[in-house]
Amino acid sequence: MRRVGIVGAGLIGTWHAARWKQLPVELVGFYDIVPEMATEAVAKFGGRLFDSLDDLLAAVDVMDVCSPTPHHNMPVLAAAAAGKDIVCEKPLARRPGEAKEMIAACQAAGVRLFVAQVVRFFRQFSQAKAVLDSGALGRPGFIRTVRGGASPLSPPLVGTKGESRRAWFADFEQSGGVIMDVSIHDLDFARWCFGDVERVFARGLTFAGVEPYDHALITLRFKNGAIGHVEGSWAYPPGRFRTRFEIAGDQGLLEFDSLAPAPLTMILRSDESPQAPGIPRPHSPLSPRDDPYFLELAHFLNCLESGDAFLVSPQDGLEAVTLSLATIESIRIGRPVYLEEFEESLV
Amino acid sequence: MNVKIGMLSYAHMHAYSYAACLKQIADASSVGVELVGIADDNPVRGQEAASQFDTRFFLSAETLLEQKLDGIIICAENARHRPLTEMAAPRTPHILCEKPIATTLADAQAMIDVCATHGTKLQIAFPVRFSPPVQQLKAILDEGTLGRIYSVKTTNHGRMPGGWFVDQALAGGGAVIDHSVHVIDLLRWFWNTEITEVYAEVGHSLLHPDLGIDDAGLLSFKLAIGAYGTLDTSWSRPESYPTWGDVRLEVLGERGIVRVDAFNQNLALYSDQTGKGQWVHWGSNPDLSLIQDFVDMIATGREPFITGYDGLKALEVALAAYRSAERGEPVSLPL
Numbered sequence: 001m002r003r004v005g006i007v008g009a010g011l012i013g014t015w016h017a018a019r020w021k022q023l024p025v026e027l028v029g030f031y032d033i034v035p036e037m038a039t040e041a042v043a044k045f046g047g048r049l050f051d052s053l054d055d056l057l058a059a060v061d062v063m064d065v066c067s068p069t070p071h072h073n074m075p076v077l078a079a080a081a082a083g084k085d086i087v088c089e090k091p092l093a094r095r096p097g098e099a100k101e102m103i104a105a106c107q108a109a110g111v112r113l114f115v116a117q118v119v120r121f122f123r124q125f126s127q128a129k130a131v132l133d134s135g136a137l138g139r140p141g142f143i144r145t146v147r148g149g150a151s152p153l154s155p156p157l158v159g160t161k162g163e164s165r166r167a168w169f170a171d172f173e174q175s176g177g178v179i180m181d182v183s184i185h186d187l188d189f190a191r192w193c194f195g196d197v198e199r200v201f202a203r204g205l206t207f208a209g210v211e212p213y214d215h216a217l218i219t220l221r222f223k224n225g226a227i228g229h230v231e232g233s234w235a236y237p238p239g240r241f242r243t244r245f246e247i248a249g250d251q252g253l254l255e256f257d258s259l260a261p262a263p264l265t266m267i268l269r270s271d272e273s274p275q276a277p278g279i280p281r282p283h284s285p286l287s288p289r290d291d292p293y294f295l296e297l298a299h300f301l302n303c304l305e306s307g308d309a310f311l312v313s314p315q316d317g318l319e320a321v322t323l324s325l326a327t328i329e330s331i332r333i334g335r336p337v338y339l340e341e342f343e344e345s346l347v
Numbered sequence: 348m349n350v351k352i353g354m355l356s357y358a359h360m361h362a363y364s365y366a367a368c369l370k371q372i373a374d375a376s377s378v379g380v381e382l383v384g385i386a387d388d389n390p391v392r393g394q395e396a397a398s399q400f401d402t403r404f405f406l407s408a409e410t411l412l413e414q415k416l417d418g419i420i421i422c423a424e425n426a427r428h429r430p431l432t433e434m435a436a437p438r439t440p441h442i443l444c445e446k447p448i449a450t451t452l453a454d455a456q457a458m459i460d461v462c463a464t465h466g467t468k469l470q471i472a473f474p475v476r477f478s479p480p481v482q483q484l485k486a487i488l489d490e491g492t493l494g495r496i497y498s499v500k501t502t503n504h505g506r507m508p509g510g511w512f513v514d515q516a517l518a519g520g521g522a523v524i525d526h527s528v529h530v531i532d533l534l535r536w537f538w539n540t541e542i543t544e545v546y547a548e549v550g551h552s553l554l555h556p557d558l559g560i561d562d563a564g565l566l567s568f569k570l571a572i573g574a575y576g577t578l579d580t581s582w583s584r585p586e587s588y589p590t591w592g593d594v595r596l597e598v599l600g601e602r603g604i605v606r607v608d609a610f611n612q613n614l615a616l617y618s619d620q621t622g623k624g625q626w627v628h629w630g631s632n633p634d635l636s637l638i639q640d641f642v643d644m645i646a647t648g649r650e651p652f653i654t655g656y657d658g659l660k661a662l663e664v665a666l667a668a669y670r671s672a673e674r675g676e677p678v679s680l681p682l
Binding site for chain 2: 123124127128131135136137138251252253254255256260261262263264265266267268269283284285286287289290
């Protein structure tokens with residue numbers, strides 16, 4: 001049974017931990033630069049509290065890197081040097097140069113690197129890809145996506161438990177803002193569906209000085225001629241987080257909206273319960289086997305066993321980072337950014 | 348352990364889904380599962396299915412049942428569930444039988460009895476119990492969140508399936524027997540209760556001219572827990588409707604309401620290739636959980652989650668609905 005260790009015991013780290021517990025692996029423990037967070041995770045999920053990355057590395061076969069974005073590079077390089085297979089939370093890195101360094105190190109060390117672009121494992125999105133691949137839409141022409149909610153640091157989230165742990169999201173230098181943290185999901189999904197992007201043009205709040213809000217409307221032109229529109233938001237009023245997409249081809253259209261009526265809604269009359277009375281509470285439950293985080297980690301393990309390629313290649317992880325950065329660059333300069341030129345400018 | 352499963356008849360289209368689920372479990376599970384073969388009195392249909400699911404076709408049910416099976420899945424016409432169960436029970440330790448269990452209470456009781464005689468475990472295929480939204484509703488009800496239950500308004504709509512489903516002798520009835528049993532089973536399971544009285548309006552050839560059998564049904568019932576409710580079992584979804592139908596449940600209690608639309612996790616697909624809108628379900632597949640549960644029951648030796656008795660009690664309500672419609676008055680249960 002493989003031994004798994006988690007670096008970074010924040011939100012994603014604990015989500016992954018819960019799924020590792022359902023898989024045939026041993027969850028060895030956690031390391032976090034904030035020891036209290038690792039201690040909390042150990043209390044909840046078991047395993048040991050590790051005092052250093054090296055100690056954790058020495059005890060595992062698989063390193064699951066769930067630290068904040070700017071801290072993916074160092075643990076991935078260390079894990080590669082130690083010969084451990086790696087799961088790395090998205091984005092693979094804050095900058096393409098770091099991502100390239102990580103990919104090269106894993107290749108040189110002969111270890112597997114899986115970039116956890118989890119949206120490809122959400123059943124709404126994987127079914128959409130299957131419908132697209134079935135040909136029911138004809139030749140793909142247009143993709144529109146929405147992903148957004150309130151800022152991770154806007155009221156009423158400010159002052160709640162974990163606020164300080166989320167502070168890095170609001171620091172553009174660390175997180176890359178809503179584009180690198182949120183829209184990267186849809187930029188990757190759009191690439192998965194339509195292939196490589198020729199050019200990107202975007203407008204947004206990234207440099208508008210309205211922190212902690214951030215927002216972007218992104219225009220894509222794919223190499224195959226198709227067009228894409230991606231909206232990412234940390235600027236909506238508080239309320240339900242929303243994802244939405246539509247994919248149009250020359251023979252069909254496919255739509256999804258997370259705010260469509262849910263399969264289960266509960267409305268309570270009185271305030272005897274902790275929830276406010278009269279407010280509908282929607283639920284869209286799935287079998288545990290269909291949980292996207294379970295599916296992506298099970299996929300990782302299956303590919304380790306079989307030697308098959310991952311659904312998300314390390315190169316896909318890098319391309320998503322590059323495309324996100326090109327998007328930010330377009331907002332900064334107010335002109336379209338051609339991906340090939342942009343990549344050359346980074347070298 | 349390698350669980351060996353056979354399938355008797357592909358008359359009911361759910362057989363195709365169950366076979367696909369067996370294949371999926373065989374590919375993914377640590378418990379080995381093998382679809383040993385298919386027997387069907389329609390040899391063309393049976394051979395095509397065997398080829399589709401990469402398994403053997405057996406010319407006779409007897410020969411398939413000689414293959415030392417751990418379990419058999421019966422998807423024959425409703426009226427043939429009893430003879431096939433009587434044939435299988437002495438030879439196969441586990442039976443999964445498509446709903447409704449039978450077309451008469453006498454047949455249902457005979458199936459339960461023959462399985463009891465041979466120590467064979469009989470499970471009835473009520474997959475909606477495995478729908479995650481329905482399971483979440485069950486959990487909410489178990490916690491008592493709604494307090495006293497006032498009413499439950501339900502539907503199980505569908506498309507008119509045609510074929511033997513509209514043949515009284517083989518199906519035992521039309522829309523009412525085909526669709527009422529799913530939701531009645533859920534209600535009995537939710538509250539561990541029984542239906543005590545049924546009044547029904549049944550429509551014959553109402554939505555499909557000259558069909559010659561009931562294609563619309565509306566049951567109004569009382570539950571032993573003190574709640575009342577309705578169930579619309581109609582084949583009222585036209586071919587142009589974007590999906591096969593629905594299972595909808597609205598439970599009203601003293602503290603609030605829960606509304607479930609069990610299969611409402613869909614992508615909307617509009618393709619010129621079909622010329623109509625379609626819903627592509629992305630929610631979890633309850634059939635897969637049903638078949639996994641059957642395999643787990645065999646592998647672990649536990650008792651069935653859904654028994655022959657559950658099948659009989661659901662059938663009894665459907666039969667009571669027909670009787671009520673004939674008489675024009677409520678019918679008390681048990682019959």
